[in-house]
Amino acid sequence: MVGVPKKPLGKSVVNTTIVKHDHGVIKQELEGLKRELLIELAKILGEVRAAQLLGVPLQSTDTANDSMPMYIPSDINTGKDMEAEITVQEKQSSSGDVDEAAEALRKLKEKGKK
């Protein structure tokens, strides 16, 4: 069972509890006592039963792998020493829309901080 702190832009930290079980994961944004209770009950009853008792719906979500570390070999060849002439297609366009969206996002983040 892993508590993953998730920080949406400009919002307060929300604890997302991810519990792995045979059919996927339970992912719920739980706070305070309910979250603590789920963690403690899961130690005794197992994760699925604890979630059922507390009325936390079981979901198979996309984040089944989020809490699982994976070994990546250090000697993987990522082509660092390879030399090659490669043709890359380049395109230039106006930055108007990107600038506008970046500015809107910046304002939203600032608003969220206040």
Next chain:
Amino acid sequence: MKGIGLDIGTMNIVSARKTDSGIVTKRMRDTFLDLPLDAKKMLKLSKVDYVEREDDVLILGDKALETANIFGKEARRPLVSGLISPNEIDSLEVLGLLLRHVLGDSVEPGEHCYFSVPAAPIDQPDRDVVYHQGIFERIIAECGYTPHASNEAMGIIYSETAKEGFSGVGFSFGSGMSNIALAVNTIEGLSFSVAKSGDWIDKGAAKSLGSTQARICAIKEKGIDISNPQGREQEAIAFYYKSLINYVLDQVANRFKLIQHQFALPNPIPIIVSGGTSLANGFLPLFEEVFEAKRKRFPIEISEIRQAADPMNAVAYGLLIQAMQEE
């Protein structure tokens, strides 16, 4: 200007950077073809760029796909269904090489690079995004950048829904998979992917006609109108397009139903469709038609369905917009 967005897809790798003269995108096909060493002479004559290795020569990018078509072979792909396979360690040197060319040098050491990562596919639960993400973090760091992984479909939300306060449902119909994200005011409410998209169309059409995926892909990319297909090959492609949209929207409706009690949307939100697979003529009307048939099954209100302004680059732009916030 600092910050770069990098969309790593199964078929294309695209970077987007802001310069004094606008946004510059660089694109490369995410494909390669290995040929025996004796093919060198032929490649020199035909002026195809290649990389020489100990036992073979590699053709990279667009030329790999073209050459594969000439020889009736399938080009190799470092990514399969949107993700690197741990069994394809050999193709990582190709991937590193492609990425270095598309990214170019960093403006300053540790420049921020937001790169796309698909959500884990719900229909292939054994496939892992952790390994995929780890490999790209390493390659991008080796190129002198600070890597930040970011959800692919959220890139569409950032580039296309500023006027809705970054709220919407983004559909990225790529080559290897279809990625979907629902966001409200930049906050990701739900994201997932299905391991079916453009390649699945090519594979299905090729199988039913006894052709190759590379050929079907070439026909598709030449430009077809899926609302008015001409001949058997185009008809097969149009058939699989409709099946794909049906499948994806069914999955979305099922997923949304699971979370419908967890959030309330103050206003209807738009659906944005994007990605190379959505470029076919007639895609948007077909999507709308299939959606209308399923609208009642959707627990959220949709204000409109529109296509991204630049479907090939929308994700890269969205990633750039995030990178620009790091300044």
